[in-house]
Amino acid sequence: xxxxxxxxxxxxxxxxxxxxxxxxxxxxxxAARHPDAPVMDEKTFFRERQLARYQGGxxxxxx
Numbered sequence: 832x833x834x835x836x837x838x839x840x841x842x843x844x845x846x847x848x849x850x851x852x853x854x855x856x857x858x859x860x861x862a863a864r865h866p867d868a869p870v871m872d873e874k875t876f877f878r879e880r881q882l883a884r885y886q887g888g889x890x891x892x893x894x
Contacts, residue, residue: 852880 843853854873861870871879 852876 839855843855846853854876857876858870861868
């Protein structure tokens with residue numbers, strides 16, 4: 832394994848620990864299941880995941 836791959840896996844693990852989805856996993860899923868649909872860029876993906884996690888239809892409140 833190359834150092835870059837190891838660091839990528841560590842970053843993915845850290846994101847999962849705090850509830851943040853992996854952009855790489857999103858791209859793999861999208862390519863396999865939705866090849867004709869447009870792909871979000873990484874910034875948009877991150878923003879959407881943040882909104883889904885922290886707003887969740889509650890107007891920004893967590894509880």
